[in-house]
Amino acid sequence: MRANYFDSDKDYKNLDPRLSIKYRLTETSNMKFATGIFHQYANRIPRLFFVSIWTSADEYVKGSSASHFILGYQRELAKNIEFEIEGYYKNYTNIYSYNPTFLADIKPDSYTEDNLPLFNSSRGLFNEGSGKSYGVEFLVRKDVGAITGWIAYSLARTEFTINRINKENPFTPRHDRTHAINIVSSFDLNNIFNELSGRQFVNYDKKWNLGLNFTFFSGQPITLPSSVYFINQFPDWEPSNNSLAIYPSGINEFRLPFYARLDLSLTYEIVYKSWSLAPYLQIFNLLNRKNVWFIEYKNELKNGIIYQEVNNITMFPILPSIGVNVRF
């Protein structure tokens, strides 16, 4: 049981009961269950100016809360190889997003003597709502030996219902990743054939280590421009070049291409009596995949047609680096 007290414009007091149970089924397997209520008084506002920002709870932005239900099963598949499957359901309340149409929602807190509005709160700046996420995660892990690492796969779904977005209907938020695969592997090159042939593991003073990490995420949701229409801002305006407007697709109805990246590291470690030296080469995004970060649009009006050029802005290209680790 956890008790929270948050002192702000408005005080928040909450109790967070939590329960975690692990039950051993056999010598090599067990089940676990966890549930709990969590409160948080720093709210993440996703993707404001390309990156997320955090804002603390106040009179108009409440602290967010979540209930978690997690059920898992663990089993030792073979010597040093562990398998885990975990299903979860989480629901969230008081989650916030930046209100891109805040101009229509901000209300003054007071007026000056000249009747000019004064704004000194976050009222109207953020959209508020609730959400849920559920999914299942698989993990195979090997912690000991010449080949170590893990392979994880998760299948997940997140759904938000937030005021002023998608006409208050549920939608998939932009951080939703339906499929995620992570492979992290480390190869002790001196011992790899010893292990495969069943020979004893040897601790060498000088050893080569190869690391290969692979990440795959299915594409994030995105809202694209859908169509163009003629409309004037004022009823007394004649049709003109000002009369064209763009209407978007359904909220997050489309997805960016999948994200994938293969990283490699090669380390040569020399172990001395009380310290070790390990020069390394790391190559981030080894195969130079151009993962889309966001889309840039260039609209040009020619002869009454909006021509739209779409540029895919990509993330880091291949990025090699070298370094030395010294461990005492």
Place this chain on the structure above:
Amino acid sequence: MLDFNMKRTIKNISLSIIFLINSLIIFSCGEGVVEIGQNTYIPKIVIEGYLFPNQKVENIRITRNFPLNTRPDLKSLILSNATVIITDLQNNRKYPLTFNPQKFSFEYNGIDLIIDFDKSYRLDVTADIEGRKLSAGSITTVPKKGFKILRNESILDSMKYRERDADGKVKQFKVAFTPSLDNSFYSISIVALDATIESFIYDNAYFEIKLDDLKKQFDRYKYQSKWLQNVKSDEPKINYNIEWLDTWFYGSYRLVIYAGDENYRLFFLTYRNVQEFDGNFHEPRINIEGDGIGVFCSVVADTAYFKVLK
């Protein structure tokens, strides 16, 4: 010597690793591309309808949207066969509108539909677009009485461009008005009625504008849009100074102030604001149900004129 089982195990592991590495390589190279075209297009009924108290219901434009990067046949955009009905929500009487081919818009030609202050009306539209039967509806409530330009307290009439007073201070046109009760949103349309390439103020106080740029952006200079929001509607008088940035031509100007309802306020403030910093789009705040976009609203309007002299 490795025994047979061990060899088989090594072979299986090696094959698995080769398969895995191949898969990783296939996924980890190349380029993700987003394409936009017909796949993103969804047909919509576009409504552009304004109700004015004590005026005939007319100029209700019902059109359709079209995909990006296409040149539409303008006639095909007008949904002249649409069914358009106004319902007076005070008595639920329905008034079917008819299409006026001269004005390319719908209107009600009877004399029994009176648009009144502080009353609510519903618009329903059904139309066939590309074989799909679409429908849209919206309710507007006419702003309350009270809004009016105070001509005697305004400085309109005529003035030389950036004329100065006896103290050397730049003078300004000014409009004063009484607000409509409970209405805190006012939009201001300023249209240069004599706008031509020749009447443009090239030696203006702000930017050097080349002839080619002016030709491209002509309408942006001719039509100026301003608004006041969060106005204290219980005040007896609101003043608004017309900036010289709002007048780019010599000649006459029409200034119309609209006391708009909630539908108009949301449309006005958001219909062009549909793109975020990172390029992602979001919806404008349009109070239309169903398959419609645009605006159905009611406004109280008052018009004044002024003139910028050389």
